[in-house]
Amino acid sequence: MNQIRIDPERILSDIDRNIFGWHAESEVYGGIYCPDSALSDKDGLRSDVRAALERLKHSNVRFPGGNFASSYHWIDGVGPREKRPSRYSLSWRHTVSNHFGTNEFIQFCRKINTEPYLLVNCGDGDMREAADWVEYCNGTGDTALVTLRREHGFEAPHKVKYWGVGNEVDGPGQVGRKTAQEYARAFTEFSKVMKRVDPDIKLVASGVCNWEDNRSHAQSDWVERAQLMLEQAGDRIDYISIHLLAHPYDNDPFETIAALAEDFNERLSAYEGLIRAVTLEKSIKHAIGIAVDEYFASRAPAVINRDIANRIPPVNITRDEWGVMHLPESGQGDVRSHGQGWMRSNLVDAAVTALYLNAFIRHAHSVRLANTSPMMGATGTNNMMVRFIGAVKSRSDNPLVLPTIFYPFELYSRTCGQLALDVFWYGETFADTIAFRDRTYTGIRILDVAATLDKARKQMVVYVVNQSGKQSMETTISLTSGQFTGNVRVSVVNGQEGKTENTEEKPDQVGIREADLKVGGKSFTYTFEPHSVTALVCAIS
Numbered sequence: 001m002n003q004i005r006i007d008p009e010r011i012l013s014d015i016d017r018n019i020f021g022w023h024a025e026s027e028v029y030g031g032i033y034c035p036d037s038a039l040s041d042k043d044g045l046r047s048d049v050r051a052a053l054e055r056l057k058h059s060n061v062r063f064p065g066g067n068f069a070s071s072y073h074w075i076d077g078v079g080p081r082e083k084r085p086s087r088y089s090l091s092w093r094h095t096v097s098n099h100f101g102t103n104e105f106i107q108f109c110r111k112i113n114t115e116p117y118l119l120v121n122c123g124d125g126d127m128r129e130a131a132d133w134v135e136y137c138n139g140t141g142d143t144a145l146v147t148l149r150r151e152h153g154f155e156a157p158h159k160v161k162y163w164g165v166g167n168e169v170d171g172p173g174q175v176g177r178k179t180a181q182e183y184a185r186a187f188t189e190f191s192k193v194m195k196r197v198d199p200d201i202k203l204v205a206s207g208v209c210n211w212e213d214n215r216s217h218a219q220s221d222w223v224e225r226a227q228l229m230l231e232q233a234g235d236r237i238d239y240i241s242i243h244l245l246a247h248p249y250d251n252d253p254f255e256t257i258a259a260l261a262e263d264f265n266e267r268l269s270a271y272e273g274l275i276r277a278v279t280l281e282k283s284i285k286h287a288i289g290i291a292v293d294e295y296f297a298s299r300a301p302a303v304i305n306r307d308i309a310n311r312i313p314p315v316n317i318t319r320d321e322w323g324v325m326h327l328p329e330s331g332q333g334d335v336r337s338h339g340q341g342w343m344r345s346n347l348v349d350a351a352v353t354a355l356y357l358n359a360f361i362r363h364a365h366s367v368r369l370a371n372t373s374p375m376m377g378a379t380g381t382n383n384m385m386v387r388f389i390g391a392v393k394s395r396s397d398n399p400l401v402l403p404t405i406f407y408p409f410e411l412y413s414r415t416c417g418q419l420a421l422d423v424f425w426y427g428e429t430f431a432d433t434i435a436f437r438d439r440t441y442t443g444i445r446i447l448d449v450a451a452t453l454d455k456a457r458k459q460m461v462v463y464v465v466n467q468s469g470k471q472s473m474e475t476t477i478s479l480t481s482g483q484f485t486g487n488v489r490v491s492v493v494n495g496q497e498g499k500t501e502n503t504e505e506k507p508d509q510v511g512i513r514e515a516d517l518k519v520g521g522k523s524f525t526y527t528f529e530p531h532s533v534t535a536l537v538c539a540i541s
Contacts, residue, residue, distance in 0.1 A: 001474055001475065002425070002426070002428065002446075002447055002474065002475040002476070003426055003427060003475070003476050004425040004447075004449055004462065004464075004475060004476070004477045004478070005423075005424045005425070005478050005480060006421055006423055006424070006451055006460065006462070006477075006478070006479055006480070007422070007479070007480040007481055008421065008453055008479065008482055009481060010421060010422040011419050011420070011421060011422070011453070012362070012364060012365060012420040012421065013364040013365035013419070014364065014418060014419055015364045015416060015417070015418055015419065015420050015452060016289075016364070016369065018059045018115075018368060018369040018370070019059070019292075019357075019361075019368070019369065019370040020056070020058055020059045020370070020409075020412070021058060021060040021061065021062060021117065021293075021369060021370055021371040021372070022053075022056070022058045022061050022062070022114075022371055022372055023061075023062045023065060023066065023293065023294060023371040023372065023373045024061055024064075024065055024105075025063075025064065025065020025066050028063075028064075028065075028100050029096070029099075029100065031049060032045060032046060032049055032100070032108060033045060033099065033100040033104065034046050035099075037397055038397050039397060039399075039400075043104070043107070044099075044100075045111070046400075049400060050111060052402060052406070054112055054113070055410055056406070056410055056413055057413045057414065058114045059115060060115040060116070060117045060162060060371070061105075061108075061109055061112075061114050061116060061371075062117040062118075062119060062164070062293055062371045063105045063116065063117070063119065064105075064118075065119070065167075066119075066167045066168065066294055066373070067091040067167060067168065067171075067173075067174065067175070068089060068091045068092055069091075069119040069121055069123070069166070069167045070090075070091055070121060070122070070124065070166070070167055070168075070174055070176055071089055071090035071091045071123055071124050071175045072089075072091075072125075073087070073121060073125065074101070074102055074121075074129070074133045074136070075129075075132075076098045076101070077098040077099075077100070077101020077102055077104075078101050078103060078152055079148075079152055081099050084097070084098040084099065084101070086098065090175050091123075102118075102136070102137065102158075103152060103153075103154060106137075106158050106160070115161060115162065116158070116160050116162070117160075117161075117162035117163070117164065117204075117371070118133065118137070118160055118162070118163050118164070119163075119164040119166075120133060120163060120164065120165055120166070120190065122165050122166025122167075122169060122176065122178075122183075122186055122187075122190065122206070123166065123167075123169075123174060123175035123177075124175055124176050125176075127189050127190045127192075127193050127194075128193070130165070130190050130194055131193040131194050131196070131197050132145055134163065134194050134197040134198050134201065135197045135198075136148065136149050137149070137157065137158040137159075138157045138158060138159055138160060138197070138198045138201070139157060139197065140157055160201070161200070161201060162201070162202050162204065162369070163194060163202070163203055164203075164204040164206065164291075165186075165187050165191065165194075165203060165204065165205060166178075166183070166186070166187075166206040167206060168206065168210075168243060168294070169183045169186075169206045170183070170206075170208055170209060170210045170220075170221070170225060171209050171210055172210070179221075180221050180224045180225040180228045180229075181228060183206065183228075184225075184228040184229045184231075184232040185232070187205050187229060187232075187233050188232055188233040188236065191203050191233060191236040191237075192236070195236065202238040203236060203237060203238050203239070204238065204239040204240070204241050204291050204293065204369070205229050205233065205237045205240045205241065207222070207225065207226060207229070207240045207242045207271070208220075208222035208225060208226070208242050208243070209242075209243035209245075209294070210222070211244075211267065223274065226240065226274045226275070227274065230274075230275065230278040230282065230284070230288070231278060231282060234279060234282055234284040234288065235284060235286075237288050238286075238288065238289065239288065239289045239369050240271075240275065240288055240289075240290060240291065241290075241291040241292070241293045241294075242267070242271055242290065242291075242292060243292075243293070244263075244264060244267055244268075244292060244295050245294065245295065253469065255430055255432050255467060255469060256432045256433070256434065259430075259432040259434055259441050259444055259467075260352055260355060260434060261355040261358070261359060261444075261448050261465075261467070262441040262444055263434055263439065263441075264355065265359055265362070265363075268290070268359060268363045268366070268367065269363075272290070272363070272366045275288055275290070275366070289366060289367070289368030289369060290363070290366045290367045290368065290369075291367075291368065291370065291371075292356075292360070292367055292369070292370040292371070293369065293370065294371065294373055295356055295370065295371075295372060295373065296372065296373045345403040345404045345405045345501060346498065346499050346501040346510075347404050347494070347495045347497070347498050347499070347500045347501070347531055348498040348499070348531070349403075349404055349405050350404040350405050350407060350408050350493055350510060350533060351408075351465050351467070351498075351531060351533055353372070353405045353408045353409060354408040354412070354463065354465045354493070354533040355448055355465055355467075356370075357408065357450075357463070358448055358449070358450035358463055358465065361416070361450040361451075361452060361463070362420065362450050365420075372405075372409060398504070399504070399507075401502055401504055401507045402502060402507070402511075403501070403502055404493075404495070404500070404501060404510040407510060407511055407512050408493050408533045410512070411512055411533070411535050412463065412535070415491070415535050415537055416452050416461065417454035417459065417461055418452070418454055418455070419452060419453040419454075419455065420450070420451075420452055420453075421451040421452060421453055421460070423449050423450065423451045423462075425445065425447060425449045426445065427445060427446060427447055427475070428446045428471075428473070429442075429443045429444055429445050429446065430444050430467075430468075432444065445467075446466065446467050446468050446471070446473060447464055447465070447467070447473055447475065447528065448464070448465040448467055449462065449463065449464050450462075450463045451463065458485075458539060458540055459537060459538065459539060459540070460537075460538045460540050461535055461536065461537050462477060462535070462536040462538065463533075463534070463535050464528055464533075464534045464535075464536070465532070465533050465534075466529060466530055466531065466532045466534070468530050468531070469497075469498050469530055469531050470530050471530055472527050472528065472529055472530055473527065473528045474525060474526075474527045475525065475526055475527070476523055476524075476525050477524055477525075477526060477536065478522055478523035479523070479540065482522075482540050482541050483520070483540065483541045484520055484521060484522070484523075484524060484538055484539065484540055485520070485539045485540060485541050486518075486519075486520075487517065487518055487519070487539070488516070488518075488519050488524070488526075488537065488538045488539075489514065489515075489516060489535075489536075489537040490514065490515050490517050490526070490534065490535075490536055490537075491514050491534065491535045491537070492512070492513045492514075492529065492532055492533070492534050493510065493511070493512055493532065493533040493534075494510070494513070494531065494532040495509050495510040495531075496509070497531070498531050517536075519538075
């Protein structure tokens with residue numbers, strides 16, 4: 001029988017609530033900001049989107065997103081909307097109105113009670129533009145930029161705390177791609193002027209998105225990049241970001257997709273080691289966190305050639321963008337296009353989302369910031385567009401359909417305690433190959449487990465992903481000290497099978513089911529359903 005044993009005194013680390021962040025990019029227009037929709041408020045913001053976001057309790061939101069930031073100029077997005085220039089985005093390759101800019105984004109963040117996280121242009125932008133943006137947002141003196149902000153209706157400074165310097169700068173397709181040496185130098189100079197404007201800001205350095213060498217990518221140099229950044233600018237870096245994206249194929253079995261957890265943990269551990277080694281060698285005194293500021297699973301259709309699908313750039317230890325992205329089986333052509341039919345999410349993607357969150361909890365000492373990318377969306381024509389905040393490109397009055405990946409994020413964000421626990425678990429295992437990385441893993445535990453503790457409430461939460469698509473897993477959960485003292489609240493995210501998804505016609509095929517289980521003493525037995533995500537919220541003494 002599977003065993004989960006927990007000692008509430010074995011604490012790994014505190015958990016930074018910033019792991020529950022979100023990355024806003026192409027979902028802004030037609031998703032967050034949709035002035036033509038009957039579902040929007042007077043500011044053009046979708047009311048149903050806002051209500052759903054408030055359920056997720058995001059700690060921070062990253063803007064202007066990922067690749068878009070590498071050709072975004074913030075000055076285009078401030079001032080009266082009718083005077084803002086439309087620009088052709090070199091990243092998105094279409095025209096952007098700039099009607100949703102700095103001040104609209106920050107107002108939006110305040111409405112949903114989250115921290116803004118701004119990403120400066122380190123592609124075709126320069127350090128002066130970055131420093132000017134910090135001054136416009138946070139300045140308090142009588143300078144021209146502060147006066148400009150006040151003229152735009154914002155007397156008080158925005159006090160933006162989190163700032164990223166560039167996005168995926170190692171990516172071959174990135175506007176303004178930089179070698180390891182070039183980016184280490186650029187970050188040093190950007191950080192110098194940005195912190196001279198406001199010494200209290202926290203800076204995120206762009207670490208790695210390009211993990212493997214292959215025919216479509218330039219040679220990967222992620223070890224050298226981390227070393228150079230830390231050696232040259234370690235005293236200026238607060239977080240270093242990694243993007244770790246999973247790319248399963250639509251015809252992969254459930255277990256192959258579940259094996260991605262092994263890959264997540266391996267790469268997180270490797271990056272932790274890099275940071276420890278260089279900070280020790282260079283006597284860097286402050287802790288440098290990992291920001292996973294892009295993470296998701298990008299599902300390539302089986303009909304797309306695997307070599308083409310492998311060209312998708314991979315998700316910190318800021319994980320400043322992460323999540324699960326699933327392309328339809330009928331998809332053709334450019335798997336990264338932002339056109340109609342871009343992606344969907346199903347129950348497998350919900351499980352991968354939970355696997356990421358379990359990894360963040362187990363690595364809580366290093367992962368201090370994370371931003372999921374695709375998360376929820378209002379569906380477009382034929383239900384083919386499901387994005388974190390919706391991208392309703394063609395039917396702006398469509399009701400919001402919450403995708404499968406919404407629910408594990410909501411469950412973890414709502415129940416997660418302040419402390420990560422060191423969990424011992426064992427049981428049945430399997431082996432599988434992750435095709436897009438060409439790696440085989442053995443001894444993978446079918447149950448992927450993490451746990452947290454809220455000392456004040458005497459509440460422990462055990463998170464379990466059953467990575468089997470067919471087997472129920474009877475499991476004994478026990479305490480090595482203390483006792484269970486009452487009902488266990490059981491919350492389960494599940495559906496009929498791995499490919500189950502929420503659509504306009506059937507919007508509630510995947511959600512959260514809840515029940516109470518009466519327990520007492522030091523242990524109890526619970527059976528985890530196949531392809532499920534479960535949270536056991538336990539009162540303990």
